[in-house]
Amino acid sequence: MPKFVPNAKHYKYPLPIHPLDDLPELIPHNPVSWLYWLYSYVSRTNLLPSKIHVRFSNGKHITVADPNEMLYLWRNGFFGTAQLSRSEPTWKQRTLDRLGLQKSLVALEHVTEQRRLERLEFKRERANFEAVRLDLRRQGVAETEIAQQEREFLKSLRDRETQLQQNSDVQSRTADEKLFNDSNELVNLEVLELMPVEAIFLTFALPVLDISPLTLTRTLVGDHPSYADINELCIKYVAYHHYRSHGWCVRSGIKFGCDFLLYKRGPPFQHAEFGIMVLNSDASMDYTWYASSARVVGGAKKSFILCYVELQRPQHEALLMWQQGKFSQLFSSYKVGEIMYRRWIPGKNRD
Amino acid sequence: MDNSELVELVKTNLSHQQLWDSVRSFKLSNSDTWMVNGLPPHKLSNDDEELETEWILPVELQQYNSGNMTLEMADQFFAELKCRRIILGIVNDDGTVVYYFMYKGLHKPKKN
Amino acid sequence: MDGSNKIGISLVGSGNGRIPLVFDINDIKKLRDIGVAGILSGTLPSAAQQNGFLSVPLRLMVEEALWLTETGVAFFISGPESVTTAAETVTSSEMERARQELEHSFAEQRVFKRQQHAEKMARLGLSNAEGKETPALLESSLFVEIPSASSLISNEAKRQGNDPAQQQKLWHKLKDGCTNPGDYRVYKALKQQNYFLSPGARFGGRFIAYPGDPLRYHSHMTVQPALDYRRDPLNLLQVVSGGRLGTGVKKLWVVAGVRAHEEQEDIESDVSFFSIEWAGFG
C-alpha cells in the first residue's frame, strides 16, 4: 500500500534554496544556547551541498537528467517539465505499469487516455445516429418523431457509458525493446527540461544550477546578438522573475495559448487562476489576437492578464549590460505593469 | 526551415510518451527541413478510414529561436509529401510538444 | 447602367472607412438568397428593450459591400450632403404630395377602425350608436409611420447609381479604409465556395464561415485575417489558441495566405487555405 504523504509536507519549500529554519532554540538566560546558535548560524549557509547539473540537449534545450535532481527541482517550487509526462516525472512508473512489470497506481496519463478513447467511441455512435436521422428525414418522417428517437438514442448511450469498463491490457511495441539495458533493467529516458527563463532564474537569481548566467545566456542567444535578439528573452525573464519573486509558482502557459500560468504554491494544490501574456509596453496587436487569447484563457476560468514590460533605458545600453553580464542592472532597467482583460456582457451587468 | 535540432525530441516524445510505432525521420529534398513519420496507437479521429501513417513536422514555438514557417513553405511540404494532412509538432521552450492537424485547403470540422 | 433593380447600399460617414447599410426589407431578402446575411442593427420597435433581435438597417461587412458592387448586384448611395440638399430643396408640391399620402393612410385607417369597432359592438350585442366612439378618440389613435427607406433621396440615389465614375471612386475609398486589404480576397475565395460569412471577432477571427444560411446551419470555420503568403510567419502560439478554441466549439481554425501581387485577380490560385485542428493528443 502506498504511504500517504500530505502535499504540504511533500512540497514544504517554495524554492530550491531553503531557509535555515531549524536553528537551535535561543534561550535568553542560557548563554550556552547562544553560543550553540551562533555556531550553527555561522557554520551553515543556504547553499545547496552541490549544484544541480544541467546540460544542453537537442540544441538549446536545457535539461536535468539525474532522477534525484529532477525530483528536487519539482518538489521545491515546481521547476521544469518532465519531457515524457505532463509535468511531474512519472514516465518510468507509467512504463513499468504499462508493460506489466510492476503493480502500481494507475498513473494520471493513463486515465486521461482511457477517457479520451471512451469519448471517441461515443462520438462514433453519434455519427452513426446522424446518418439514421438523415435517412428518416429523406423518408419524410415527422420532426417530432425524429426528436423522440434522438432522445431515446441519447439515453441508451448514457446507460452504456456508465457500463463501460476500463480495460488495461498489456501491450508491447518494438520501440519498447530498446528500453532495457544489458541487465534487463528499464532505462529512464525521461529528463526534466527547464524553460530558458527558469534556468536563468535558477542560476542568476538563486545559486542552484552548475552553469553561469553568462554561459547560459550566450548559449541561448549567441555571442553577438542585437537588441532585437535579446528583447523577447529579457521581457519574458523580467515578467517571470517579477511573479516568482512575489511568491507565485510560474509555469508555461502553452496549453492555454499564453506565456505563463500563475499558481499559488503549485499545481498539486489548486488550479492556476491567472494566465499571463507578456508584451512589450508599446505593443498593439490586431484585435483578433486579444479576443482569441482571452477566450482560451477565460474558457478555462482563469483571469487573462496582459503583462506589459517597459524598457526604461535606451536599447543600446541594455544590450551593453547584456554583453557585460550585468544582469541585475539590466533586469532592473525594465518596469512591469499589468492589465486585466475580460469580456464584459452588458446584460449581465445591469445592477 | 532548419528544424534539425527538434527531430530527436519529437521522435522520443512520439515513441515514448504518445506510444507511437515505427517512428522515423527523414529530410525533405532541396530543403533543410526534417519530417517525422510514424503510426499512432489508434485512429486519431473518427473521420479516418483506417489507421495510417502520419506525417509530423517539428516546429519551434518561441520567437527567440529561429524557424518561422510561412504558408508558402507549408504548401511546399504538402507538394512533396502528397498527403491530406500533416501534424504540426509544436515544441515549446519547456520541451512540451503539442500536436495540431494541418489540412491543405478548407476542411470540414468533425460532426461530433 | 440602371440602378433600379439593384440593391442600394448606403455608405454612412465621409472619407475612407464608411459603413455600408441596407434599409429596404426586400433588398435584405434578396441578399439572403445570394448568401449575404449581414447584421441587423436597428431597434426592433415591437421589442425595443433587447439586443437579440434587431431590425433594419442591415449592416454589411465592407468586404460584402465591395463584392456586391463589384459583381453588379448593388450600388452605393453616399453622404450626408444628399439628405441635406434634398431636404432643403423639397418643393411645396412634393410636401403637398407627402401630406396627401399621410391623409390617405389616415383615411384608410379610419375606415378600418370603424369597421373593427362595429364588429366589436355587434359581438357584444350592442347597437352601434350606444358604443359610439368619439371622433377625437379615433383621430388620436391614428398611426404615423416612420419609413425605413428614404423617399427624399430616391432621385439622388438613382442619379448616383448611374454615375459609374462616382461608383468607382466610392469603391476604392471603401477598400482603402480596410485594416487588412488581403481580407477582401479571402472573402471572395470563400464566397466562391458558397459559404455564408459573418464578422468573426467574437470567436477570435476575421470571418465565421457557415455552410449555408446561419438560421439553419452551424458554422464550420473561424477564418483568420489574411496573411502574406510568402512573408508572414504562422504565429504558432495563435495556432495553439485557435486549435483549442476550435475543439470546444467544433470549428476549424482556418489560416489564409494571399499572394502579394496586387493585380492578379485569379481567385482560385490566389489564396491558399489551411485548416487547423487539435490532433487530440499531446
Added chain:
Amino acid sequence: MASKTIERDEESSITRDLLDSDDEADELSKDWSHIAKLCKSQAVVPKRGDKDYEPDGTNAQELLLYRAKKAMFDSLSDAARGTVVKNQIKAFYVPERHLAFISQPKGNFMHTMGKVDRNGTCWLNFHEFVYLAERGTITPYFKRSDREDHGLDPLLSIQDLYLLFRSSQESDEFAVFAHLKRLGFIVMPSQMSPDDHNNDQIKHMPRAGLTDSLSKLTKALSQIFQVPTYHPLQYHLTRYTTSGQIYAALNKLVPFYTAPKTAKEIDQERYSRTINSRKNDFTFDVWKPQGSFKKKTPGLPDLHILVLNKNTSDYSFPTYSVIRSLFQSVYSKYDGTLERQESAAGSPLSSKTGKQFSKPVPPHLEQQRRLKKGYRSFILAVMDDGLISFVKLTESDFGSENVWFKTTRRASKNKPRSDRSTRHNGGKNPGGEKKTEELNAIR
C-alpha cells in the same frame, strides 16, 4: 492522487465553457420564432429543432429553413416604426448644430435624455434623436433653414437619419449607445470629472511629489546598508532563516507600476493628468439602470466606455501608456479598494447601505479579492461590422502583493516537529490545508 486529478481537470474544463459561450456569441443564428411570439400580431411559428451540420438536400431541411426565414422577415415587416397621433412628439433636426429640438417637450425619456434651454426648448443630441426615432418615440423632421413654418419641413426616414451621421465613428458610437440604451443603461457623452473643473480642494492639495520623494529617500538610505542582492557572494555572506526573507531579497529586482489604492491617491493622479491634457478620452459615461436618476445631479458614472472599430485602417488597440493614461481619467464609481468604500461609507449619502458593519475579511481573502478584481477600469466597445464586443480593461497590481506562504508553525517550541503535529493541525481544521498554507498578506 487527489492533487493529480486537479491537474487533469484544469485542461479538460476548457471545452464546456466554450460551448456555453458559443450560443451567446452566435448572433446570426437566432431563432426568430421567439420574437414572433413577442410581437403581438404573429401567428405562432412552430419551434424548430436544433441546427444542422450542413445542407443535406432533404425537403424537411428546406422547409425548416423556409420557416425560419419566414419568421424572421414577418417579424421585420410587421414591426412598423412610428406612433399614434395622440402620442406624437415632433423633433426637428437642425443641420448647422447637428442637434434636434422638441418644441413641446414631454415624455419619460426626458429623465435621461435631452437638454432644456432657457426658452424651454428641449435639445436632443444626434444619438438621442436617432435612437428615439428608431423606437418610434419621436417623429423626426428636417428643419429647413429658410422657413419659420414647420409645415414645409420634410419627414425623415431611418435611412435619412443614418446618412446624416457625420462620420463612421459617430455611427459606430451610436450603435454602442443604442445597444446600451435598449438594455436600460443611461448613456451620456463622456465629460471630464466635474471635480477637475472647479474643485479648489484638489487644486490646493499638496503635490504628490514632495512626500513621495521623501519616503523614497529614506528607503534608499536604508538599502545602502543591506548586503547586495544578486552579488556572487550573496548566499555566502547572508543567512536567510525564512523563505520570506529569500523572497524579499528576490523581489527587489524588478520595478513595477502600482495602482493608486486610496481615494486621495486616485484624485491626485487624475488631477496631475488633467492639468497636462484637458481632453476627454472616453466616448460615453454610463449609469446602470435606475429610476431615481437626475440629469442635473447624476452622481459619479458607473462606467466609462471607449468605442473602437477594429476593421478600419486607423484602428490600433491602445498601447500600455494609452491605457494607463485612460485609467488616470477614470472617475467612475469605484469598487477597487477597501479605503474607497470606507470613505464613501463615512459620507451621509451611502450611510443607508449599512455595509460598513460587515465582518472583517481575513487578509488572504482580502488579497485574493484585490488580485481578482483589480483597481480602476473602463470598458472597450469593439465594433466588428455590426457585432459589438465589450471588453473590460482593469488596472491590476501584482507587484504590491506577496503570495508566498508560511510553512507550518511549530505546534510547541519544546516538541520537535513531526508528522504528528502536522496531522494534528489538519484534523482540527477540516477546511484542508488552509492553516499550513495560510497566505501572507504582507504589503
